[in-house]
Amino acid sequence: MKKILLVALLFSSVIATGQKIKSQVTYRILQTANTLLEAQQLDAAEEYYKTGLKRAKADFDYYCQALAYQGMGTLYAKLAQKDKAIECYKNAISIYRAQKQMVIASVVENLLKSVQGIGDLYAGIEVGARGIKMSVIDVKLSQDREFDYTLIMDTSINTDAASLSYQSEKETTDAIAVYWGIIKNRLKISPKHVYIVISSGLKQELDKYNKIEYFAKVIRPKDLDTVIKVRWINAQEESELSLLGIVPQKHRYTTDQLDVGSGNTKGGYFNVVKNFIPVTFPVGTKSFQRLLESKTNKDDLNDYVKEAEKIWKDSLYSVVSGYFTDKIDFKQRDILYLSGGIVWSITSLTYPQRVNDNYVELKQNDITAFRNNLINNYDKITQPDYSLVVDYKIAEAAKKNIAQVLKTYDRKAMIAGTIWLDELIKEVNTIKPDKKIIFPKYAYMGWISGYLIKKVTRQYTGFFK
Incomplete structure (x- = not known):
């Protein structure tokens, strides 16, 4: 850096x-x-x-x-x-x-x-509502003094922490213990470089019952090093850390960031005095899909699509457009870093040859075209022409990646997420329709990268106060 x-x-x-x-x-x-x-x-x-x-x-x-x-x-x-x-x-x-x-x-x-x-190895364990995820990254300072992040390991264990049962607490503790064993014995990572964080979504559920401190204590394995704390973050903190970790330093204070999750859409930007301004909507791919399925015949695709478009016109449009009335800065920025499962799906199926790229530029038209193809030409969009991918290894990686996309999202989930995303980005782009949209491949590990950046920054500041 x-x-x-x-x-x-x-x-x-x-x-x-x-x-x-x-x-x-x-x-x-x-x-x-x-x-x-x-x-x-x-x-x-x-x-x-x-x-x-x-x-x-x-x-x-x-x-x-x-x-x-x-x-x-x-x-x-x-x-x-x-x-x-x-x-x-x-x-x-x-x-x-x-x-x-x-x-x-x-x-x-x-x-x-x-x-x-x-480099230095860092490990981050994220305790989410539906699973425990561990990311291990190698952090190196490059020749041009920018931090480079290399993903060493990325794995997850499915649990149901949000159920708040004894069984879910035990499953969560056991999962963390497994990861700690890998971190300590196999990877030899210093405890000072290990972070365990309860996600904002799970914290939101725990807060309903005033159980966040209890949960953080009960899921802690007995042999976990005392240096390591089980922490939690709220939606705004998660968004700020994600922006810090996802967006390159040169763009950090002049760009926007949004992540379309399963239950919500969150992100933000830094204003002219470098204060973080959160941007949050209680709509995500899965939550929008559940809403649509509760209002339509699940076997009628046309009814499903019409209902999605109706909900946008009747309610979501006014919510989104009104939300941005005091956040014009967000619309005026030239670059938007856009992440989330649905963005991963669109990028993977639209640009399979870019599977190994850390950053892929998208256009508003890509999202709209993908939306139309999901509805009218699903087989074509989910079976791209791999002959256009010259490198055999890249083609194989693309096939594997797309198989994972199709395993993760069915057609209706992708339609719900894409309609929401398409309309949202159209509204974001009303002032700057040529806004550059960038999908960061490793956005899902953004929060730990943000943690590291804050750690380094604080290490060398505050000495002269």
Whole structure:
């Protein structure tokens, strides 16, 4: 993350005021080197760093030595001179530690890991109303100082936690215990890198009976490390964490995010002062499907579709359009990150050749066309032409992915979700019809990514209050 590099420079400057710098001339040379580095004047920066380091060694100025090594490490990383970068970063860390500057040493350690290609494993266990899901990701700081996330493991165990019975509590505890065994014994992940979170949907059910604290306590396995806390989040927190985890940093404060779940649709955006503004609707794919089936003959598809369109026109349209009257910023943004099971279905069946892409761009017309094909040409839309996928491995991955889609959603579920989504996005796009819509493949692990981003941010802030 670029912020880490900036934090390193900030700490270097601020800490310097508390150090006994033996030569202001040397310090100014190194500050000039930093400026040249930021300006991409690499040859000149190297000359200034070497000059500053030579002077610092002659004066036994340890802080300036560390600063010079740190800067040279970043310089050589930019020049793809890995061995030199590693050597310089290690020298800087050693000196910072000897000077008891542990925070800046920690920052530089992250820069060192970036060059070495070393990541940290994190595990997130999400306790949901219908199952326990574990995601394990490898987090690495890339050469351009952005965090890269690689999914190592993604698995789930079906439970019925929402029933709030003794049996469901035991099943949940047992599932967490199984995951903890994998995390501790097989993956050797530090307990400090493990998060257990009760989802907002399950929390909503537990809150009806004032049982959230009881539930968090009773599902905790006996041998779970005491460092690990069982936490819970509400819908707004989940939305904010998802946005932080899903949306790349460069778009984070200028874009929208929505997730169409089974029971609701939630997301949000950051306003001009970086406060998170939630956007939530109590409609999702499954909840809309249940509503339609309660009002129609389940064997009559035409009646089902007409009822969906009628509900939108008679009630949902006014709810959605009214909701956005004080959230015009959401409509005015250029980019929308759109996730959820129904979006996954549309993307998978419309662009099977993009199955391995982390981000897939969709158009409003893609959603509308998919809606029409679900109703009028279901066999065609669910049996795409794989001959258009040149790479055999990609074709096989696409087939497997689409089989999972069709196993997860039947025709009526997809129709319900797509009609809701199509009409919702049309309303969102009334101001900017050419809004770029992006499906993030790993959106389902967005909350843990958001946790990590907050963790890193807080690690290096608040020291000067």
